[in-house]
Amino acid sequence: MAQQLKALKCEDPLPLNQSERLNSALISWFEEFGKNYPWRSTNDPYEILVSEMMLQQTQVSTVLERGYYRKWLERFPDFKALSSAAEEEVLRAWEGLGYYSRARNLHKIAIAVMKDFEGVFPSDLSLIEGLPGIGQYTAGAVASFAFNAAVPAVDANIARVLARLFEFTERIDTSGGQKQLWKWASGLVPQSGARSWNSALMELGQTLCKAKSVQCQECPAVSWCLSENPLELPVKKSRPEITEIQEYVVFAFEGKRVLLEKETGRRRKGMWKLPERAAESLSGLNLLTVQKYGITRYRVTMNVYEAKKESALENEQWFSIEEVENLPMPSPYRRVLQKIIKV
DNA sequence: TAGCCGTGGCT
DNA sequence: TAGCCAAGGCT
Numbered sequence: 001m002a003q004q005l006k007a008l009k010c011e012d013p014l015p016l017n018q019s020e021r022l023n024s025a026l027i028s029w030f031e032e033f034g035k036n037y038p039w040r041s042t043n044d045p046y047e048i049l050v051s052e053m054m055l056q057q058t059q060v061s062t063v064l065e066r067g068y069y070r071k072w073l074e075r076f077p078d079f080k081a082l083s084s085a086a087e088e089e090v091l092r093a094w095e096g097l098g099y100y101s102r103a104r105n106l107h108k109i110a111i112a113v114m115k116d117f118e119g120v121f122p123s124d125l126s127l128i129e130g131l132p133g134i135g136q137y138t139a140g141a142v143a144s145f146a147f148n149a150a151v152p153a154v155d156a157n158i159a160r161v162l163a164r165l166f167e168f169t170e171r172i173d174t175s176g177g178q179k180q181l182w183k184w185a186s187g188l189v190p191q192s193g194a195r196s197w198n199s200a201l202m203e204l205g206q207t208l209c210k211a212k213s214v215q216c217q218e219c220p221a222v223s224w225c226l227s228e229n230p231l232e233l234p235v236k237k238s239r240p241e242i243t244e245i246q247e248y249v250v251f252a253f254e255g256k257r258v259l260l261e262k263e264t265g266r267r268r269k270g271m272w273k274l275p276e277r278a279a280e281s282l283s284g285l286n287l288l289t290v291q292k293y294g295i296t297r298y299r300v301t302m303n304v305y306e307a308k309k310e311s312a313l314e315n316e317q318w319f320s321i322e323e324v325e326n327l328p329m330p331s332p333y334r335r336v337l338q339k340i341i342k343v
Numbered sequence: 344t345a346g347c348c349g350t351g352g353c354t
Numbered sequence: 355t356a357g358c359c360a361a362g363g364c365t
Contacts, residue, residue: 039361051361052361052362053361053362054361055360055361055362056360056361056362056363057348057349057350057359057360057361057362057363058349058350058351058360058361058362059350059351059352059353059359059360059361060360060361061351061352062350062351062352062360063361066351096349096350096351097349097350098348098349098350098351099348099349099350099362099363100348100349101348101363101364102348102362102363105363132363132364133362133363133364134362134363135362135363135364136362136363137361137362137363138361138362138363141361153361155360155361155362156359156360156361156362157360157361158361173345174344175344202361205361206360206361211358211359211360212353212354212358212359213354237345238358239357239358239359240345240346240347242356242357266347266348266364266365267347267348267349268348268349293349293350294349294350294351295348295349295350296346296347296348296349297346297347330349330350331349331350331351332349332350
């Protein structure tokens with residue numbers, strides 16, 4: 001049967017009968033083995049959008065088991081509630097998930113939905129894709145999951161499955177590679193049942209057709225799969241080299257208040273952290289603790305010094321312990337404060 | 344296009 | 355263990 005798929009490597013879409021048989025094999029498998037995530041048992045665009053934003057570059061277990069999704073929906077149950085929240089509270093609810101622009105964009109989307117769409121999330125793909133923080137994947141995911149629109153949604157899982165299914169040996173992290181994957185995905189997505197189809201394909205990549213391991217003998221698509229060595233696919237450029245850097249911050253605690261600095265740049269914007277200082281200015285101060293963490297392509301060693309008589313610089317403010325608990329703070333700094341003052 | 348943006352789980 | 359990876363998007 002793999003030969004039949006081979007014929008359509010160049011010619012898309014798949015011959016109709018093959019496409020339908022693959023579809024029904026996948027759907028049957030998904031109905032039997034697919035996991036019942038909370039966002040799979042709702043049609044609410046808001047609940048689905050929240051899950052999609054949280055799941056960008058983030059594993060399901062993190063979103064689910066650490067309670068982010070449930071707590072978010074309790075605190076911000078719909079677009080209206082989210083739109084009227086302060087950004088600081090929105091970021092605090094996102095704390096620990098990383099990529100904080102996702103939270104700021106989700107907040108902006110809620111405001112746009114209330115202001116520009118009369119509180120109703122648009123079902124039109126191009127309107128969805130025009131919202132901040134929503135690209136081709138997330139637009140396709142929300143359109144198909146919430147509205148069952150017959151559109152593809154190629155995430156890392158589906159990209160891997162398709163690259164193997166079609167033995168695609170070119171790089172997938174280029175515009176050409178992406179274009180090919182989306183073309184295959186468009187040809188395969190059924191006119192009715194796109195919601196289940198996209199879920200099933202994703203689930204396959206998540207459970208059987210994983211990056212580092214495969215279970216082809218369990219795979220419902222094995223008869224169609226052209227890949228001889230699935231673990232060698234997909235092909236991507238390797239990650240940039242990790243650079244070690246030092247970070248020098250102060251823990252200034254006076255009159256039961258802590259000095260914090262607000263991030264204003266592109267990185268972790270809107271989050272509060274321990275104030276950064278030049279290394280030379282710290283001589284003579286007591287080194288309280290050292291915290292190592294990674295961020296993007298850096299391996300950071302954070303050196304925390306105990307400051308005396310510190311004065312607030314630009315973007316710096318004093319906060320009580322109670323206030324600190326409600327401020328959004330990147331995980332490494334929260335960890336340090338927890339060690340020092342149990343916040 | 345390639346670099347950037349966080350964090351934690353997995354092997 | 356240390357690198358790899360994850361329901362990506364923006365610039």
